[in-house]
Amino acid sequence: MNDWKHQILKxxxxxxxxxxxxxxxxxxxxxxxxxxxxxxxxNSSDAIxxxxxxxxxxxxxxxxxLYWENFLMLRGNIFDFLLDYNTEKLDLFAFDQECDRxxxxxxxxxxxxNLYYNKDSNLNSKGYNLELVVKDSEIFEILTVLLAQFSFxxxxxxxxxxxxxxxxxxxxICDLLVKLGANxxxxxxxxxxxxxxxxxxxxxxxxxxxxxxxxxxxSSSQQMxxxxxxxxxxxxxxxxxxxxxxxxxxxxxxDVSLSELKTLYGKPISRAGLKYRLDKIIEIYxxxxxxx
Numbered sequence: 001m002n003d004w005k006h007q008i009l010k011x012x013x014x015x016x017x018x019x020x021x022x023x024x025x026x027x028x029x030x031x032x033x034x035x036x037x038x039x040x041x042x043n044s045s046d047a048i049x050x051x052x053x054x055x056x057x058x059x060x061x062x063x064x065x066l067y068w069e070n071f072l073m074l075r076g077n078i079f080d081f082l083l084d085y086n087t088e089k090l091d092l093f094a095f096d097q098e099c100d101r102x103x104x105x106x107x108x109x110x111x112x113x114n115l116y117y118n119k120d121s122n123l124n125s126k127g128y129n130l131e132l133v134v135k136d137s138e139i140f141e142i143l144t145v146l147l148a149q150f151s152f153x154x155x156x157x158x159x160x161x162x163x164x165x166x167x168x169x170x171x172x173i174c175d176l177l178v179k180l181g182a183n184x185x186x187x188x189x190x191x192x193x194x195x196x197x198x199x200x201x202x203x204x205x206x207x208x209x210x211x212x213x214x215x216x217x218x219s220s221s222q223q224m225x226x227x228x229x230x231x232x233x234x235x236x237x238x239x240x241x242x243x244x245x246x247x248x249x250x251x252x253x254x255d256v257s258l259s260e261l262k263t264l265y266g267k268p269i270s271r272a273g274l275k276y277r278l279d280k281i282i283e284i285y286x287x288x289x290x291x292x
Contacts, residue, residue: 001047004115008110008177013103015099018099020085020100022052023052025090028089029090038076039074041071041072045070053065063081090139105143105146105147108139113130128168128173177189223278224250225285230285242277246265
């Protein structure tokens, strides 16, 4: 069992009413009842079976308990035991206290929920996915009623013969886990999502920096091609004084950005004005090329 499910399991109260809510949920979801041979057989994860065994021994000490991994058998006077429960269906009207209904919700989450984490940090990844997959339409209805009662709005869908309740909202998952008693798991998720956002933000900044760098290098390469041609062919003197100054400055500083070149120029000029002059030099070079 996952650690977050262990946290939920440990948070279930040990009062009689909550124990009966837990047992009732297990009876209608994980039990085989044979009244002819006087036994009830439960099958679930080892941790859930141990919790069930503790409740039975505490509140029904006259029953014979047989336990082995993932299974629990109750034998003896099971008729008196079953008088406390509706074995045909899980009846919410029999559990009107909030703690009882929360226990039922916790138990159903233990039985049917899965929490997935996509470690891929790309921007299209959603991170955490929580879903409950059930076959029984009545259990599906109970889950939707209980989630609504505790103000949790999850999405629903039909997948083949199963009903699915799910969410990919990290904040909603955290709030739900806190309500179910898995506080530490919620903190871990919040930390992971925070780190994920930091990584994604760093990636976005790096991508933006890389794009700007590529753009700068490409522009600088075009400028150097034009200026080098003019220099090698003794054509710089044909430029007006402003363009010639900029050309010589770029020739001496081929790798610096426009902002740095603007500082090196030492005269009042905007970055846009500097780019305009360099573009003008490229334009002159291209016209010379057309006339060659």
